[in-house]
Amino acid sequence: MDRNRQLEDLIDIDLLQDLQDKLAEITDLAFNIVDFRGNPINNYSNFCDFCSSLRSIEEGLDLCCSANAHGGLESAIRKKPYIFKCPAGLVDIAIPIVIDNQYIGAVFFGQVKTDKEEFSSNKKSKEIIRLFKKYPIIKRKYEDIRYVEYSKLKSIYSVVEIIVNQLINKSDLNRLKEEITFNNIKLKKQEDEISYLKNKLIFSDFKFLQTPLSLNFQLNTLNSISNLALIEDSKKTQEAICTFSDITRYLSKNIGKQVTIEEEVKNINNYLKIQSLRFEDRIKCKINIEDRAKGLKIIPMTLLYFIEYIITHSLSYKKKDGFIVINGKIIENEGVIIIEDNGIGIKENEIFFMLNNSDSNIGDLFNNYYGKEYKIKITSRENLGNIIKIKIPLNK
CATH class of the missing domain: 3.30.450 (Beta-Lactamase)
Structure with missing residues (x-):
């Protein structure tokens, strides 16, 4: 060779x-x-x-x-x-x-x-x-x-x-392509096999993305709930546990699948509801998804991944008046989701890590599944916050 x-x-x-x-x-x-x-x-x-x-x-x-x-x-x-x-x-x-x-x-x-x-x-x-x-x-x-x-x-x-x-x-995937070629499999069968392997790899990446996020999120959430339980033994704790149960069901139900923007936003709202136990009114969120964009399909946990990263690494350092704005719309035959915050910003090496770290590998996941034209663009401004622009196809 x-x-x-x-x-x-x-x-x-x-x-x-x-x-x-x-x-x-x-x-x-x-x-x-x-x-x-x-x-x-x-x-x-x-x-x-x-x-x-x-x-x-x-x-x-x-x-x-x-x-x-x-x-x-x-x-x-x-x-x-x-x-x-x-x-x-x-x-x-x-x-x-x-x-x-x-x-x-x-x-x-x-x-x-x-x-x-x-x-x-x-x-x-x-x-x-x-x-x-x-x-x-x-x-x-x-x-x-x-x-x-x-x-x-x-x-x-x-x-x-x-x-x-x-x-x-x-x-591994490219080596499988070589094996198929060297074994002289017919072109149609070769294309079908590669497509199958690629989809299998992508859905494996779905699970790979969700697993570390799920673990980190569940640990952080349980910590918030346990802290709350120490200071009160009433209604808020019960509500937090119910909300957490909804999130857990969402995670287990959608492993290896796509979800609608509307479903993902509902899960984000549950996440933010629990985060409010920790930050109270220090961080506020506004979500605007136009009706025709609500049914678009997206890899589950994608938006939550960025929101959790922003809260942990940018907004958590603000003592007051923190905000996240999520806008979703259809522009020129593409779904566009823009996440903005007013935190301290994220350094360029952290942006690179956010897209390419071995836990999420979300940059590669988007390239493999949606194509190279659907990239995630992150702009950070020191002490002014971040703008994350995510493009997805209308039909996938």
Whole structure:
């Protein structure tokens, strides 16, 4: 099997590019992904001027690709991230991508100098010294390379390694596609099988989304009810228990299914009713769903996931006058749900985590089920709150 094709089939290159761009933005380091030969498979992210200029020259690109091929192979042999110095004396880190015990590529990041003794010397290869003499402007750009603490580099590569391993674990469906192709199954049967497996994976994701949310929510809810029971032994406690029972029934009834917006809103109201035990009048909610949008189908717990995250990470820090507004309507043959709040806001890395964390993986879930055009867009403003825009198809 061709290794380049395997890399593209088993790991979504668009997803890798998006992830690479985000990691580069968060860490302020250069990132790129290469095949087993050391050749880049996508666009560079946050490359420094020196490395970009060096790679614009054929001899420089050959040096870099050769170093990447060696660094990636070393990381695969060691079965862990490999820290090394490139021909220019800069520190790079290779995270191996190994599937079925086959090394198919690596994620690289770095292009920096560091304080660890074994990497602190800036000794350069003869080829680089020759290129510096031939292209003085590249040598001048080298002086602008920044230092990054070695401890920070190690922390970053630990996180990147976890993310890469998660992406590898998501490759099962594409491997099934390969098996179907290699077994020469007829096209129609192949399409039916892939559709079946994809739907099975999506409904599995439904359950995967609901399970951690259900557990976290139930624990938080029981905590609220038990606290209430300590200070009173009357009507409110009974009402809270009844409301919680309604939510529990909703969760168990809709695992692996879609629900209408109207049903999801009813569940949200129950959730907010219980949250009012904790926050009293500190947080208010207004829900406006136009009639023709109430029957639209949505993955259950989607809206509640974002509302719970906003309350926990943004609104809970406000001492008064917190609010959430949920608007739902149909715009240009699409269902659009907008959730706004006036909390402290959510940091960009938290937004990335909210969409891509291993518990919910809601970003992938939306892409897989609705298609890439139906993305979740989150805008956060520090101390002003968040705007979450969710688009869904009219018929799914």
